[in-house]
Amino acid sequence: MKESKEKPIGLAARPTRPQEFYDNIKRKYAEERDRRLNYRPNGTAQYTSDFSGALSRYEVDPYAAEAPAREPINDTVEVLFIGGGFSALLTSARLREHGVESIRIVERGADVGGTWYWNRYPGVACDVVAYDYLPLLDELDYVPKDHYARGPEIFAHCQAIARKYNLYELATFQTTVTSTVWDPAEQMWNIATDRGDRMKARFVICANGTLSKPKLAKIKGLETFKGHSFHTSRWDYAYTRPDLSGLEDKVVGIIGTGATAVQAIPGLGAAAKELYVFQRTPSSIDVRDDWPTDPNWARRLPQGWQSRRRALARMEPQMTDAQKAKQAAMSPEEKIRRQENANIEAMMKIHQRIDAIVKDKATADALKPWYMLMCKRPCFHNDYLPTFNRPNVHLVDTKGMGITEIEEKGPVFEGKQYELDVLIYATGFEVQKTGIYNQIKGENGLELNDKYREGIRTLLGIHSQGYPNLFIMGGYQASFQFNLTDMLQAQGDHIAACIDYARRHGFQSIDATREAEEWWVQEVIKHRGKTSRNQECTPGYYNFEGEFQRRQDGNYNGGFFQYCSHLSEVQKRMDEHFAFDKK
């Protein structure tokens, strides 16, 4: 593989300074967090995903013509996926291996791909190494073109999976599931859609993604803006043109500086007459260590190379006896202190990189993040910071406050009106809701959201008692992985194993027992309480914008290795964790 000049900073930085230095930085982090919490005590309620009325145009699919009329579908399938992104694709591949033939994907978009269908903004790419991120590379005999894959390649890979596993045949696109109701007499799910369909399925898999519904900040006057505007996940190429030449004579504004904006801004800066970047909290920008795949390396890859690579990544970190003894001798407080100091060192290196690249000192200072790395999604880009050296690019740093007002001509900050032709919202997505557009009613007609009202209750984040034959992917109480597709593959393999088990034993339904569910809820709570890191982080979607009381409503923090071990333990002892029904 090729060596690139600048290596990513990552978290491998050694703390070498007096403790006072780190304590002072932690104080500054706390001040920055508190300022933001004071501006927005309403937490997640600062956003809206309700695109009814005047906001409906922000959710319209710009990539497909209006859905053609069709007759409602009234049939029965064995497995039905709600959503057609990676969750559905990689689970389907495993189900096919187990001989499941009747698989339907119901998807809102006009094709498979999920997040890679919707996110087509200029510069869209994935920050996880492509050889790890793109699933089923062994099965498809495909090696990604570059170390990091760009959006179009990933979208094409999704389509290739759907073709290989014959998933287009029964798929229903431009269709939204509106209700999923369990029929205990028939041991079947009844699925209704916005196209009048009334389908039945033995097994239903909620594969609706972790970040799928766009959200907008509730900004006063947002709907009064007279210029053009859209959300990054609904990029209007008819307006910008595919090469962005439509922006040559336009004054463009973008709200938000998260992972999406970081990728879109370099292209916008190069294309627009003027670009205003409205920043509330800066992202951390590390080196993007990219290169084209070496064809000789690719040619020599042995069969099954990706599964071996993934198996290695899932292994528990190995320590020498000396390292283990050193760890054991350290108090939990000391361990946390060392981790934090190393984290602060890494962030200081991120700061130094900004100073080295961004010429204007005030702009460089404004671009510096003041929080622990990983409090927000870390970003990797080589053109983002240099974009701020362009004379046509202007950073409007709102110092944690954000844009709170938009008038006919554009956003207003500190009394100044920014006149724009186009305003782009890079304000992110609603997080991890099971059944976002959909009401799920299990045994006794209880809606899943009502069951969750006092706190989420699942087994492994996948099963919820009282919802037989329903599987949830990418939801809370599952592990979190920077490489999300690896986590989804672990869940997909588990779900396929459960369905296979039920089919082989002639069971009509499989449901988590109350005891198994309670065990998992307690596991989640136990591991979430390990550190107060989430609480100390600057607000963002990782910590529910600072709504701290939700202890069981997060991810399982016991580590991915442990999570995978639990999955295989449960698979080995199905009878102890599930109740089965035989007709």
Ligand code: NDP
């Ligand atoms: P995010 O939720 O990460 O970012 C939203 C941005 O909008 C934040 O910068 C937020 O500021 C800002 N914002 C919200 N309201 C206002 C306001 N009123 N004024 C100014 N700014 C405002 O969404 P993204 O779409 O960027 O990313 C979502 C996730 O998608 C990522 O975290 C990542 O998991 C994934 N992704 C991954 C990519 C990759 O692999 N490289 C690329 C793109 C996305 P604040 O921080 O203060 O809340």
